[in-house]
Structure formats: structure tokens, C-alpha cells
Amino acid sequence: MYRFSIIFAACVFATSVVAADFKLYENGRFGYVIDLPSDFKTVQTPDNGDGIGLNSADGTAKLSVWGNYLTEGGFSQESDLRKKFESEEGWKFTYEKRGASWASLSGAKGDRIIYMRQIALCDNAMGNFTLEYPAAQQKRFGPLVDRMVKTLKAPKHCD
Numbered sequence: 732m733y734r735f736s737i738i739f740a741a742c743v744f745a746t747s748v749v750a751a752d753f754k755l756y757e758n759g760r761f762g763y764v765i766d767l768p769s770d771f772k773t774v775q776t777p778d779n780g781d782g783i784g785l786n787s788a789d790g791t792a793k794l795s796v797w798g799n800y801l802t803e804g805g806f807s808q809e810s811d812l813r814k815k816f817e818s819e820e821g822w823k824f825t826y827e828k829r830g831a832s833w834a835s836l837s838g839a840k841g842d843r844i845i846y847m848r849q850i851a852l853c854d855n856a857m858g859n860f861t862l863e864y865p866a867a868q869q870k871r872f873g874p875l876v877d878r879m880v881k882t883l884k885a886p887k888h889c890d
Contacts, residue, residue, distance in 0.1 A: 751875060753882075758782060761798030762886035763850070763858035768794075768875050782859075792864035792872060801855045809857055810834040810849050817845065817861075835880065842866050846876045853889040 753766035760780040767785065771794055775784030782797025801809045807829070814824060814836055822845050824838035832851035837844065845863045852858050860879055864872040 753878060758798055761852055761856055761858060763798055763852055764884050765796055766878055766882040794862050796860045798852060798856055798858050806832060806851045806857060848880050848883055850883055850885055852885045858883055
């Protein structure tokens with residue numbers, strides 16, 4: 732019985748570690764929506780209204796969410812440009828998957844991981860999020876990435 736209690740407690744604890752509360756963020760300028768971890772604290776709200784910058788409560792992770800207009804032609808070219816900017820900062824990308832209107836990329840720099848998600852929006856724009864976090868905390872942040880990927884959506888009238 733004691734062993735069952737320990738296993739049960741471990742499962743409950745593990746579930747509570749990966750389960751996180753989220754809050755809906757709706758961007759008024761570009762119209763995209765995304766669920767954001769509610770324990771992340773806002774550190775930046777640009778005057779132009781394109782998005783939001785947040786940090787995890789413990790300060791180990793940085794989350795940026797924003798929209799931008801396409802400057803390099805189409806969605807694919809703009810996505811490539813965003814990847815180039817990060818590569819120039821020293822990020823080495825090891826994962827990349829793309830569709831016609833979305834892209835997901837992940838890489839590392841030292842002991843940190845970056846995950847980037849991009850989606851096409853209306854009016855030649857794109858929605859983005861980038862989460863940067865310690866590689867040692869992959870189990871903590873992986874489920875957050877999964878949730879944000881699923882919930883980053885263009886406005887309904889873009890469909």
C-alpha cells in the first residue's frame with residue numbers, strides 16, 4: 732500500500748508540474764489569438780500594438796508574441812528571414828517543419844533552446860511566437876510550447 736501511495740503521489744505531482752493555467756491573449760492590431768501561460772509576467776508591450784513580451788515567473792524563460800507585415804515577399808520568405816535573424820545571433824536550428832501558411836523551428840545555443848512558430852494572417856501579415864528557455868527544463872516548457880502551437884490562430888475572417 733505504501734508503494735502505491737508513493738506512485739500515486741508522484742503521478743499527481745508530475746501532472747501538476749506539466750499542467751499549467753493559461754490566459755487568452757487577443758491582439759487588437761493583427762487579430763491573432765494565443766493561449767499564454769498565466770504565470771508568465773508581462774515585461775514589454777510595444778507602443779505599436781504588435782504583441783507582447785513576457786518572462787517566466789522564475790525568469791528562466793523569455794516569450795515573445797507579435798505580428799508583423801511581410802517585407803520579403805511571401806510568407807515563406809519572411810519565415811526564412813526570421814530564421815536568418817536568429818541564426819545570426821548564434822542559434823543552430825535542428826528542427827524545421829513548414830506548411831503553406833505556418834512554420835515551426837527549434838534550435839539551441841549553448842544550454843538554451845529556442846522554439847519559433849509562425850502563421851500567416853490576413854493582409855500580408857504573420858503571427859509569431861518565440862520561446863527561449865533552458866535545455867534542462869525541456870519537460871517543463873515542452874507542454875507549454877505544444878499548447879501555444881495549437882492555440883496560435885489567425886482571425887476567423889482570414890480563413
